Amino acid sequence: MSNRSKNFFKGIKDTSPLMIPVVPFGIIFGVLAIDLGLTPLTTIAMSVIIFGGASQIIFLQLFSAGASSLVILSSVGAVNSRHLLYGTVLSEHLSDLNLTWKIIVSYFLVDQAFAVSNEHFKKNKKDKDKYFHLIGGGLNCWTIWQITTVIGIYLGSIIPEKLGLTFAIPLTFLALLVNDFRKFINVIVILVSGTIATLGYQIIPFKAYVIVAASVSLLVAFNLTKFRKKNNE
Amino acid sequence: MSNITLIIYCGLITFLTRFSMIALLKKEMFNDRIREVLSYVPSAIFPAIIFPAIFLDNNGSILIEDNPKILAAIIATGVGVFTKNILATIFSGLASYWAIIFI
Numbered sequence: 001m002s003n004r005s006k007n008f009f010k011g012i013k014d015t016s017p018l019m020i021p022v023v024p025f026g027i028i029f030g031v032l033a034i035d036l037g038l039t040p041l042t043t044i045a046m047s048v049i050i051f052g053g054a055s056q057i058i059f060l061q062l063f064s065a066g067a068s069s070l071v072i073l074s075s076v077g078a079v080n081s082r083h084l085l086y087g088t089v090l091s092e093h094l095s096d097l098n099l100t101w102k103i104i105v106s107y108f109l110v111d112q113a114f115a116v117s118n119e120h121f122k123k124n125k126k127d128k129d130k131y132f133h134l135i136g137g138g139l140n141c142w143t144i145w146q147i148t149t150v151i152g153i154y155l156g157s158i159i160p161e162k163l164g165l166t167f168a169i170p171l172t173f174l175a176l177l178v179n180d181f182r183k184f185i186n187v188i189v190i191l192v193s194g195t196i197a198t199l200g201y202q203i204i205p206f207k208a209y210v211i212v213a214a215s216v217s218l219l220v221a222f223n224l225t226k227f228r229k230k231n232n233e
Numbered sequence: 234m235s236n237i238t239l240i241i242y243c244g245l246i247t248f249l250t251r252f253s254m255i256a257l258l259k260k261e262m263f264n265d266r267i268r269e270v271l272s273y274v275p276s277a278i279f280p281a282i283i284f285p286a287i288f289l290d291n292n293g294s295i296l297i298e299d300n301p302k303i304l305a306a307i308i309a310t311g312v313g314v315f316t317k318n319i320l321a322t323i324f325s326g327l328a329s330y331w332a333i334i335f336i
Binding site: 049077082091175 | 234236239241242243244246247248251252253254255268270271274275276277279281282283285287288289295302305306310313314316317318320322327330331334
């Protein structure tokens with residue numbers, strides 16, 4: 001097996017345990033999209049073009065609330081800003097690639113692939129084909145995401161509305177925060193953001209409550225970390 | 234803007250956030266301070282989706298009494314803190330929600 005294939009299959013293997021929560025997430029997305037009146041084709045187009053669970057679900061949430069295109073676009077941008085961090089962390093390992101490979105790798109840079117490939121890159125700094133690990137992991141996520149979207153589309157026409165599956169949206173995002181519940185600053189940031197969004201939902205114009213809440217609470221995070229640093233010095 | 238145009242723009246912005254740092258970054262551009270603050274991005278954004286979906290009714294008014302989502306979300310949070318497991322959090326929340334509305 002070539003070195004590239006070895007890296008590629010290692011990426012698939014390493015991301016596999018992380019695919020378990022992706023399955024219900026993808027299915028929930030497909031079900032909700034159909035519930036909210038998107039066509040199956042538009043739903044699949046979203047999973048292929050955007051290829052990001054949180055982005056796609058916030059799209060649906062704001063779309064169904066009647067938010068404008070600009071608000072949807074900027075909220076998707078805000079949800080995606082964590083990728084800037086991923087790119088920052090990985091850039092030192094990927095700086096030698098040519099533009100085409102950088103584009104391909106970027107398309108596959110999802111949370112799960114980042115998590116495992118970052119570890120892999122740190123351990124295999126000298127392997128020039130190591131980026132195939134990220135492509136393997138990303139392609140694994142991609143495949144699972146498309147399949148579960150289609151399953152969701154199919155189930156969306158069967159599952160009764162009475163089940164209240166839209167409640168799965170906040171639960172899914174809640175679940176993505178499980179590692180932050182025990183950290184003091186994170187808990188403060190979570191409460192500030194949630195309170196502003198809830199109270200501001202009706203008041204803040206253009207349904208921009210997500211962006212307003214996120215900006216203010218990031219500012220709080222900025223100040224709290226500064227305060228903590230000062231106290232530790 | 235048609236739905237598909239909006240989706241393409243959203244796809245583009247998603248791609249650009251993934252691509253920009255890999256393509257442009259010289260290592261020194263982001264200091265540790267910015268990195269640290271960026272690590273709070275999920276905690277800053279996700280609650281803005283979570284809280285309104287739990288505490289507001291279909292008309293956007295705050296609903297505290299007779300709202301099964303609140304108890305279900307508290308149970309899910311408890312399970313999340315205890316297990317740190319994504320699946321357990323989602324399903325404990327859904328299961329308790331169904332238990333409250335159907336029983």
